[in-house]
Amino acid sequence: MNTLSALEICAGAGGQASGLERAGFAHALAVEIDRDAAATLRLNRPSWQVHEGDVREIDGRDYRGVDLVAGGVPCPPFSVAGKQLGADDERDLFPEALRLVREARPAAVMLENVKGLASTRFADYRGQILRELRDLGYEADWQLLFSSEYGVPQLRPRFILVAVRRAKHAFEWPAPTGTPPTVGTVLGAMMAQGGWGGAPRWAAQANSIAPTIVGGSKKHGGADLGPTRARAAWLALGVDGRGVADAPPSPDHPADHVPRLTNPMVARIQGFDPSWQFSGRKTSVYRQIGNAFPPPVAAAVGGAIRAALGAASGSARQTQIA
Template identity: 60%
Template sequence: MTDLQAVEICAGAGGQALGLERAGFGHALAVELDMHAVATLRKNRPDWDVRQGDVADPEVWKPEKFSGMDLIAGGVPCPPFTIAGKQLGATDERDLFAWAVRLAERAKPKALLLENVRGLSANRFAAYRQNVLDTLQSAGYVAQWKLLHAADFGVPQLRPRFVLVALRPEYAEYFTWPEPLAAKRPTVGEALCDLMAARGWEGARSWAEKANDIAPTIVGGSKKHGGADLGPTRAKAAWAKLGVDALGVSDQAPEPGWKPAQGKPGPKLTVEMVARIQGWKPEDEWVFEGRKTSTYRQVGNAFPPPVAEAVGRSIARALRQEGPRTELVETTEVVHDPVYKLLRGVERPIGVDQIISRLEKTGQHMSEPEVERHIAHLEHDFVIHRVKRSSGALSYRLGEFKAFVGQEGHQRHELFSLNQAKIS
């Protein structure tokens, strides 16, 4: 049943889209930059309107034409927030999170769903998150963040994802986050035994018994870095304990008589196996278009379909106004960064001593180094105006958000144009 309609931005190879489809959402539009991922979407869902290009390019699509849509969803690029990267946030040309949030103002959907890496939940991005919540509240939405673990929803993989759901108030009071499944978490061996034995390898069952834990997070990587590979050194060590050679991806499963080379922990995974670990099921019959490196990247960067399905079902129930009503989050304001919140509310520059004093009046206590650390974090994503006082101390005033939200003259346009071949 697909009585609800969604627009999918940064759709990738369709992991989130497939999960939402299972949850009852049809797709009015899917937009994706990568040509191979677009080919995958068109191959599996030929009746969808799938468009290739920069999702922020008005020549590709105009959000206003999809006004009032049930849901706008997307897994916007994660490198601006990933712990393994430089965490450039708002100054990264790949950052589309703030732009996607503004779709609530432009397209006025009933609900908005955005997911990203765990890094976005870090203290470094507290003010960024606060800006997102404030923007959505001003647009008339009730927004919530939550860290979800894929393994809690039947995916044999660690994979924490930071998820944002925003709904109009009349639907938000019916929304609750999905509960983790009560069933035992499936192991890598349980998920892959049939695929390891597909070509007759006699050691498949013995291997599966030893691969008795969930996998580390699959790392899809980007066009800036090499070919198909299961992750950094720590991840490779975790894979080795599961009997998997993480130095690359194989074209096929082991054949009869196969034995690992000297010093190797076991067989390599195929792209099909990686897809299984990401939550694609055999009955999905999902075909990935492109060569091995491209298909691996599509799979590795995906939002696991079972997690998307679980969140999608919660959103669908809220949009249908089913189940018990709950107290709205907006009745108890969430503050991610008190220094940002304070500076946002003052027009004249104030010093660290004044910031500390005003925070104390609200029951919040910070030392001078803590305030200065908050300001340093703020400066990554916001313009900070400094004024030197007669005493020589500095006063601070919060300036504009540096993130791209659709501005014609933003540096993102030039950087995106220069680096487009490397962006995925």
């Protein structure tokens, strides 16, 4: 399978990057401003060129001809928690992404954000982005995808923009892959690693997909699994969502213990490969994981982009969540 090149901005801890890698893309550059997240990228892929800094520091002309410009641009401008300021929010990096597209002229573009960007109040903003891309010669479209439709054990809706300029085939959004595994199926073995006797019973109870993992911002307090409603949903699955544990339950915990997830467990819920490691302290690691784009979804969309560009599809590195 021939490898395509990618320039990724706002790469975070590598959720989108590792998914695109599964789909057969090699990173010419990954840009990430957070120190710990950039360290995570280097830890897992020492061969990647990682720019630790602001995307505004990158000149797209240095990457002219790259196959794909991708990124998970910051979601606060379009999220309820971020007050949905949109283009008036200084954290809105869509203009910078479009600048890089103008300068690099990639064959394709893939940008993802929260479902809030799909709301009516941002219709003009979305239309403006589509017009700019079409003026540059791209066929572009937005789509709301649910991560659960691609093997990820949480709903996690993501609003994704794909634009293709040198397509050999019409771009088609990836078809759902079937019923997602349950939280118990995905985490049962991990919950039993410490010798807790209640793990089989817990896994049987956790028989649904998870609420959407929330990473939060640096202004947020310690690591927890979200606001009150999310914590109630976690509790229905037998999980204490008020924090993140350092280790799985031990043999000393009673059978009816309500455990907290560890960071490696949260990473599995997000669809990261078990081999993917994270750099930083506990809360930083949780935020990196919680803010990530699930790799299986990125792999599915990346594979669809490859097909549109006429490249061989599918990667031997595809992995199952369960």
